Amino acid sequence: MDDRVHSEVRRTATEIDTMEIRGAATIADAAARALRTQATESDAADAEAFRAELRATARTLHETRPTAVSLPNALRYVLRDMSSTTVEGLRQNVVDSADEFCARLERAQADLGQVGANRLRDGDTIMTHCHSTDALACVEAAVEQGKHIEAVVKETRPRNQGHITAKRLHELGVPVTLIVDSAARRYLNDVDHVLVGADAVAADGSVINKIGTSGLAVNARERGSPIMVAAQTLKLHPGTMTGHTVDIEMRDTAEVVDDDTLADLGTPTVKNPAFDVTPPRYVDAIVTERGQFPPESIVILMRELFGEGTSEPWAEPSPRAEP
Numbered sequence: 001m002d003d004r005v006h007s008e009v010r011r012t013a014t015e016i017d018t019m020e021i022r023g024a025a026t027i028a029d030a031a032a033r034a035l036r037t038q039a040t041e042s043d044a045a046d047a048e049a050f051r052a053e054l055r056a057t058a059r060t061l062h063e064t065r066p067t068a069v070s071l072p073n074a075l076r077y078v079l080r081d082m083s084s085t086t087v088e089g090l091r092q093n094v095v096d097s098a099d100e101f102c103a104r105l106e107r108a109q110a111d112l113g114q115v116g117a118n119r120l121r122d123g124d125t126i127m128t129h130c131h132s133t134d135a136l137a138c139v140e141a142a143v144e145q146g147k148h149i150e151a152v153v154k155e156t157r158p159r160n161q162g163h164i165t166a167k168r169l170h171e172l173g174v175p176v177t178l179i180v181d182s183a184a185r186r187y188l189n190d191v192d193h194v195l196v197g198a199d200a201v202a203a204d205g206s207v208i209n210k211i212g213t214s215g216l217a218v219n220a221r222e223r224g225s226p227i228m229v230a231a232q233t234l235k236l237h238p239g240t241m242t243g244h245t246v247d248i249e250m251r252d253t254a255e256v257v258d259d260d261t262l263a264d265l266g267t268p269t270v271k272n273p274a275f276d277v278t279p280p281r282y283v284d285a286i287v288t289e290r291g292q293f294p295p296e297s298i299v300i301l302m303r304e305l306f307g308e309g310t311s312e313p314w315a316e317p318s319p320r321a322e323p
């Protein structure tokens with residue numbers, strides 16, 4: 001890691017890498033706070049050194065996990081105004097932007113929750129995959145509206161994020177049935193909605209989320225259960241408007257099988273992709289803080305929010321044309 005990066009920021013980067021900090025929204029929040037820490041603690045001698053230090057910090061944070069677009073979106077938001085000519089001015093800009101970002105993230109999740117809750121009826125049962133704070137915000141809002149909701153929770157191998165979901169739902173007073181991933185199709189007969197989050201949403205309406213989401217969506221479509229994706233606009237991937245694809249993270253095979261078992265099996269090749277892509281035709285609605293969208297129309301919202309594209313959060317701004 002770059003020497004200029006503060007030890008607290010390095011710790012955050014390591015925690016994102018090892019998934020103590022995980023989930024797209026939580027990663028974005030932690031990254032914005034880390035940039036704030038770097039700005040507050042910086043002893044850069046001048047504005048140019050400060051800008052270079054913050055960009056190096058953004059790069060370090062960005063290198064942790066490749067798929068959740070909320071991470072570069074957060075870094076870009078916090079570093080969007082680096083025009084001041086003094087260190088104090090720049091420090092203030094970064095602190096203000098980080099605070100604003102974290103407040104907006106929280107508000108967006110609450111607003112999205114209201115939209116998602118309107119799709120859930122009293123007495124509905126949902127099926128979840130992985131752990132998504134955006135998805136849980138919908139359930140929380142529905143419960144606050146006085147609706148009785150029940151949940152079938154997939155454990156989500158290999159890291160069992162379904163256990164976190166089960167715990168949070170229990171805290172909300174939602175009765176939970178925990179199942180192994182391969183039992184999903186069997187229990188789809190009993191559910192009214194599949195409710196998942198997203199790490200990224202592409203311009204064509206594809207949803208990138210925890211591995212297993214696409215198979216679940218295909219089975220749900222076959223069974224006639226609507227698939228709802230809770231994804232605040234922070235999850236929209238601007239690069240996909242200009243033809244970029246989303247990088248799917250491959251994680252350590254030790255998450256799947258330990259070394260001794262692997263040797264006993266004759267050391268087969270093991271693959272551990274963390275995410276997959278669900279095509280838009282298997283998604284009924286993408287629920288955001290700006291309302292719900294059929295996946296095919298999400299590009300309109302993306303154009304409105306991002307224009308025609310964005311540069312990387314650490315890129316030097318393009319030189320302004322002289323008048």
Ligand SMILES: O=C(COP(=O)(O)O)[C@H](O)[C@H](O)COP(=O)(O)O
Nearest residue numbers: 022023024025132133134197198210
């Ligand atoms: O796929 C995951 C988490 O994967 P991992 O555990 O590998 O980070 C979540 O569904 C999304 O990140 C959305 O979460 P949120 O709605 O909280 O942003």
